[in-house]
Amino acid sequence: MADDATIAGRVRRTPGVATRGSLRRWFGRKSSVGFLMCLPLIVLIAALVVYPALYAIYLSMLNKKMTQFVGLSNYAFLLKRSTFQLVVFQSCFFAVTAVILKATLGFILAHLLHNISGRNQRIMRGMLLTPWVIPLALSTLGWQWLFDSSYSALNWILTAFGFAAVPWLGERWIARLCVIAVNVWYGTPFFMIMYLAALKSVPEQLYEAASIDGANAMQKLFSVTLPMMRNIISITVLFSLIVTFADFDIVRILTAGGPQDMTHIFATYAFDVGILSGDIPLGASVSLFMLPILSICAYFVLRGVTRRGREIAA
């Protein structure tokens, strides 16, 4: 903050005041001005993103008391632990299932919204985006209360229709599905909005041309809509894969990893190990296990975005 003010102030003064000296001249140069304006950003990213990332790698190679260098033994220890194997499985299962569901539902909703017009579309869109607007930690508390074992409002509906009550968060597979359901509820509106924006950018003439050629609705979907939206679909899916994979709020609040560590994913397990049990190096190793998958996704997102940027510019 203070940096910005001084930089801005300094640069603004240079052309007006007649000055001598190489430092003054350096500040007057175009590329120097550009660099100085970026300096706060560079400092922020270097100090609070790049440095911690490298520091995490170093930390993960220490013993619990952080007194001794132990190489890769933290990773080896984790891989052998059955709890951690469950975490790997659950993280992948959670992220992949949730993203597929979100993308499918978002695609359907975007089409439905695209179908209605004007003011009504605005109203519907406004209502459907609500889950995305409420801070996730707070809405997850609401879900926890919906799933509550003794006063569950969902069970009230089930019993009213003559079904048996369900122990929502007490049974492992049900708990896993509940976690996914909350994530889908929260994330679908994002996909919907992205796909709606993409649908609006598909030229109407393409559909008209397809109708003249006798294409039916299905053919239009597969030969016009999907190819036109391919890039945005891959960007959103990969982006959401990163965010879902690294999710913390839902599992932490809804189940805290239970029952019997069945719903733990990387972030919550790293939190339990690193912060709650105080084993910082082991916690760092847990979260670093996310890195390979995240970097692959990030690489493809970046490629897609650059390509899309070029398409728009062209």
Next chain:
Amino acid sequence: MSEATSASVGAPADRHEPGSSLTSQRRWALWGSYAALAIFAVMFLTPPFYMVMTSLKTSAEISAERGNPWLAHHPTLQNFSELMANSNFQHFFLNSVIVTLCVVIISMAISIFAAFSLARIGFLGSQILATGVFLTYLVPGSLLFIPLFQIVRALGLINSVWCLVLIYPTLAVPFCTWIMIGYFSSIPQELDEAALIDGASYPQVLFRIFIPVAMPGIIAATIFAFTVSWGQFLYPMAYLYTTDQMVLTVGIITELIRGDVFQWGKIMAGCVLAAAPPVIVYAFLMDYYIAGLTAGATKG
């Protein structure tokens, strides 16, 4: 579901056809869409609805286990008034406001300058930096919270709200910079060239031309920074442990859940109060909110 989709795909092309069969087909597609959307809207709005309903109930009504839990039979604002009189809750709210205000101002200052530089001035390596900014946006907090815990502790900021002011900009700045680059790049080059020829300096060009013209982008970025710092949960959960330092997202959980006792009426009232600011911002600035959301996938 799939019928509705395929029907809806066909609809836009049929829009201008006068034939009666097509019109009726279109009407069916329209009503089908409305019906399906209404079902989704009900499903999406159920949890918030239930949260509001619970917040209007007394503890006695909640634990009575009689009647329909989906409605408050004797609605009361007792939970809200008790919560607002609670000094801890006032602390949480105040802390959230302070943190969010600081983070929004810091993030916007950093990203407006950086985006202007990256979009217009440029220097050796600025292209690489722009790519790096986008990659930073993709780094999730759960990857870095443990090393940051060590760093925050070394700085003596553990269990202090100010550590959030330090860290939250890493979440907001990359995305804000990214979408601001997009907005700034879309401003015609002639505009600033003319100003520069007339003797304006770069900061003058930024403040007199770019910021006013790119106002919609700045609003969208500000909304993003606000929602991110208001709703963050992982960092305060990991770094704050006394009630005087907590923010709303973690405060509600620690204050109103003691051991196995969940005061659900008050928890939900707290959630409603805490969710109100972002929801209100969204209600009034929906278009900017959506513009910010969709701008992430493009450079403009």
